[in-house]
Amino acid sequence: xxxxxxxxxxxxxxxxxxxxxxxxxxxxxxxxxxxxxxxxxxxxxxxxxxxxxxxxxxxxxxxxxxxxxxxxxxxxxxxxxxxxxxxxxxxxxxxxxxxxxxxxxxxxxxxxxxxxxxxxxxxxxxxxxxxxxxxxxxxxxxxxxxxxxxxxxxxxxxxxxxxxxxxxxxxxxxxxxxxxxxxxxxxxxxxxxxxxxxxxxxxxxxxxxxxxxxxxxxxxxxxxxxxxxxxxxxxxxxxxxxxxxxxxxxxxxxxxxxxxxxxxxxxxxxxxxxxxxxxxxxxxxxxxxxxxxxxxxxxxxxxxxxxxxxxxxxxxxxxxxxxxxxxxxxxxxxxxxxxxxxxxxxxxxxxxxxxxxxxxxxxx
Numbered sequence: 001x002x003x004x005x006x007x008x009x010x011x012x013x014x015x016x017x018x019x020x021x022x023x024x025x026x027x028x029x030x031x032x033x034x035x036x037x038x039x040x041x042x043x044x045x046x047x048x049x050x051x052x053x054x055x056x057x058x059x060x061x062x063x064x065x066x067x068x069x070x071x072x073x074x075x076x077x078x079x080x081x082x083x084x085x086x087x088x089x090x091x092x093x094x095x096x097x098x099x100x101x102x103x104x105x106x107x108x109x110x111x112x113x114x115x116x117x118x119x120x121x122x123x124x125x126x127x128x129x130x131x132x133x134x135x136x137x138x139x140x141x142x143x144x145x146x147x148x149x150x151x152x153x154x155x156x157x158x159x160x161x162x163x164x165x166x167x168x169x170x171x172x173x174x175x176x177x178x179x180x181x182x183x184x185x186x187x188x189x190x191x192x193x194x195x196x197x198x199x200x201x202x203x204x205x206x207x208x209x210x211x212x213x214x215x216x217x218x219x220x221x222x223x224x225x226x227x228x229x230x231x232x233x234x235x236x237x238x239x240x241x242x243x244x245x246x247x248x249x250x251x252x253x254x255x256x257x258x259x260x261x262x263x264x265x266x267x268x269x270x271x272x273x274x275x276x277x278x279x280x281x282x283x284x285x286x287x288x289x290x291x292x293x294x295x296x297x298x299x300x301x302x303x304x305x306x307x308x309x310x311x312x313x314x315x316x317x318x319x320x321x322x323x324x325x326x327x328x329x330x331x332x333x334x335x336x337x338x339x340x341x342x343x344x345x346x347x348x349x350x351x352x353x354x355x356x357x358x359x360x361x362x363x364x
Contacts, residue, residue, distance in 0.1 A: 006322075006323035006324065006325060009323070010323060013025065014101070014103075017097065017099075018097075018099040018100060018101050018108070018320075019096060019097070019098065019099045022099065026063075026064060026068050026069055027068075029068075029069035029072040029073065030068045030069040030072065032069075032072045032075075034071060034075075035075050036075065037054075037074050037075045037076075037077060037078075037133075037134065038075065038076060038077035038327070038328045038331075039054075040054060040055040040057075040077060040079070040331040040335070041055075041331065041332075041334075041335035041338075043335065043338055043344055043345055043346075044056060044079075044331060044334055044335060044338075044345075044346065045345075046079070046311060046312060046345075046346065046347075048239065048289040048311045048312055049166065049211035049213070049238040049239050049288070049289060050209075050211060050238075051080075051135060051165060051166065051211065053079040053080055053135060053312065054079045055077075055078075055079035055331055055334075056079055056302075056306070056310075056311065056312045056313055056334075056346060057077070057078055057079050057302060057312075057313055057314075057315070057327055057330055057331060057334075058078055058079060058080040058081065058082060058291070058312055058313065058314040058315075059073050059078045059080075059081045059082060059314065059315070059316065059327075060082055060293050060314035060315060060316040061082040061083065061084045061085055061139035061168065061170065061215075061316075062084075062085070062110075062112070062316055063316050063319070064081065064083050065083065065084055065085065065086065065115065065116040065117075065122075066083070066086075066116055066117045066121060066122050066125065067083040067122045067125040067126050067129075067136070068125065070083060070126075070129065070134065070136045071129060071132060071134065074134040074136075076324050076327045076328070077327035077328040077331055078327050079135070079312075080134070080135035080136070080137060080165070080312070081134070081135070081136050081137070082136075082137040082138070082139050082168060082314065083122070083126075083136060083137070083138055083139065084116070084122075084138055084139030084140060084141065084168070084170070085114050085116065085139045085140065085141035085170045085173065086116050086118070086119055086122050086138060086139065086140055086141065086156060086160075087114050087116055087118060087119070087140075087141045087142060087143045087152060087156070088118065088119050088142075088143060088146075088152050088155045088156060088159070089118050089119075089143050090116065090117050090118035090121070091113075091114060091115065091116065091118070091143055091144060092115055093112050093113035093114060093115025093116075094111050094112060094113035094115075094175060098110060098111045098112050098113065098262070099111075099112065100255075100257035100260050100262075101255070101257065101320065102253065102254070102255025102256075102257050102258060102266070103255060103321075104254040104255050105252075105253050105254055105255050105258075105266065105267060105268055106266050106267040106297065106317075106318070106321050107253070107255065107264060107265065107266030107267055107268050107269070107317065108264070108265050108266050108317045108320060109257050109258070109260045109261075109262045109263065109264050109265075110175070110245065110262050110263055110265070111174075111175045111260070111261055111262030111263070112175060112262075113144065113175045113176060114141045114142075114143075114144065114173065114175070114176055116141075119155070119156060119159040119160070120159075122138075122160075123159055123160060123163065126138075126160065126163035126164070127162075127163060130163065135165045135166075136163075136164070136165055137164055137165050137166040137167065137168060137213075138156070138160045138163070138164035138166075138167055138168070139167075139168040139170050139215070140152075140153050140156030140157060140160070140167060140168070140169060140170065141153075141156070141170045141173065141176070141179075142176070142179065144176050144177070149179070149182065149191075150182075150187075150190055150191040150194050150195075151194070153169055153191060153194070153195050154194045154195050154197070154198040155198075157195055157198040157199050157202070157210075157212070158198050158201070158202060161198075161199065161202035161203075161207050161210060162202075162207055164210055165210070166210055166211040166212070166213060166238070167195075167199070167210055167211070167212045167213065168213045168214070168215050168241055169191070169192075169195055169212065169213065169214050169215065170215045170244070171183055171188065171191065171214065171215070171216070172215050172216050172217035172243065172244035173244060173245075173263070174217070174244070174245060174246075174247050174262065174263045175262060175263060180217055183216060183217065183220065183224060183227070183228060184227065185227040185230065185231060188214075188227070188228065188231045189231050189234075189235065192214070192231055192232075192235045192237060193235060195212060196212060196235060196236070196237075199212055211238035211239065212237055212238050213237065213238060213239040213240060213241050213291065214228070214232060214237055214239075214240050214241065215240075215241035215242075215243070215244055216228050216240060216241070216242055216243055216244065216276075216280075217243055217244050217246070218242070218243035218244065218245075218246045218248075218269065218272045218273045218275075218276045218294060218362075219246055219247055219248060219272075220276065222279060225276065225279050225280055225283065226283065228240070228280075229280060229283040229284060232284075232287075232288065233284070233287050233288075237288060238288060238289075239288045239289045239290060239291060239311075240280060240284075240288065240290050240291070241290075241291040241293060241314070242273065242276050242277040242280050242290055242291070242292060242293065242294075242310075243272075243273045243276050243277070243293060243294055244263065244293075245262075245263025245264055245265045245269065246263060246264050246265075246269055246272055246273070246294075247263065247264070248264065248272065249264065250268050250363065250364050251364050252268065252364075253268060265294065265295075265316065265317040266295060266297075266317040266318065266320075266321075267295050267297060267318075268295070269294040269295045270294055270295025270296070270301060270304075271295075271360070271362065271363040272294070272362040272363055273292070273293065273294025273295060274292070274294065274295075274304060274305060274308050274357055275357060275358065275360065275361060275362040275363070276362070277290060277292045277294075277305060277308045277309050277310060277357075278308040278309055278353075278354045278355075278357035278358045279358050280309065281308065281309025281351055281354050282309075282354055282355075282358060289311035289312065290309050290310050290311060290312075291310060291311070291312045291313070291314055292305030292306070292308065292309070292310030292312070292313045292314070293313070293314040293315070293316075295317075295318075296313055296314070296315040296318060296330075297315065297318035297321070297322055297326070298329075298330060298333065299329070299330045299331075299332070299333020299334050299336070299337060300333065302315075302330050302333075302334055303333075303334060303337050303349070304353070304357075306346055306349050306350055307349055307350070307351070307352045307353040307354075307357075308351070308353055308354060308357045309350065309351045309354050310350070311350055315330075334346070337349075
């Protein structure tokens with residue numbers, strides 16, 4: 001049904017300001033009655049950081065910052081959903097307009113600035129859905145005016161320890177001044193230690209041990225990736241998410257909004273983020289699974305992420321252009337890829353093209 005209606009709905013949505021269209025979409029999803037998730041081929045079931053995912057395709061953070069519609073998005077076929085970024089206190093984010101479509105490039109630029117309703121409101125929504133099926137992770141961030149940003153991340157973990165299937169620590173948004181500085185080795189080490197202490201305290205108090213992932217920028221150079229991997233391995237993080245949006249602007253961009261400040265996502269991010277994924281995988285020696293994000297809009301893209309080192313794959317921006325039928329289509333294409341490759345699961349394909357992707361470089 002979604003594939004049939006999308007050609008009729010898309011022109012109306014795209015006639016609206018992008019943020020207005022997004023809010024309308026979320027409002028509609030939040031009002032849908034509960035329905036079973038689209039079932040994927042059982043061969044796509046994936047295990048990562050102690051969790052059993054029905055399939056490896058997830059909805060990236062940013063789409064549903066306040067956990068308004070996790071069940072409705074899971075029903076589209078996603079194997080998991082990541083809500084947030086959530087900060088301890090509510091904050092409005094940056095002034096509007098702050099979200100821009102680049103239709104010619106199938107891309108988006110955003111400078112949202114961690115706009116969200118805060119931990120208390122989002123925690124209440126997740127508590128309300130307790131006991132329902134589906135893997136919902138929480139992406140935690142820091143308030144813009146916080147005097148101790150590492151403390152904000154630790155507070156986020158404490159707030160959601162009873163409800164999050166996993167945590168993603170977002171230190172790579174380009175839209176909060178100074179946030180990416182937390183990826184530097186010393187600052188990152190301090191932050192990770194404090195976040196893991198918060199997680200372990202919750203576990204000692206009787207809650208399940210929640211996996212903690214770190215989301216990094218695609219704009220890190222090899223030295224920066226080295227530092228991130230060194231901290232992740234030394235401190236025992238459960239995984240890395242590669243990557244967030246980019247500040248780079250490829251010369252190929254055509255959309256008028258390409259000059260807008262903010263992070264670029266969508267198709268033009270695919271090569272840079274996949275290169276960063278491969279380089280990260282090379283350095284980990286299998287120490288932890290990776291989540292590949294950036295420019296995924298087809299089964300072929302998702303498979304390329306997996307072959308570059310991803311165990312799980314996330315998308316978001318492609319929904320703007322492809323609509324709600326995209327997850328089911330990608331899962332069908334991944335199942336067909338298993339048949340072509342002659343394998344019974346995706347596991348043998350993880351990292352198969354790492355050296356080739358790394359050698360190609362990040363592009364312009």
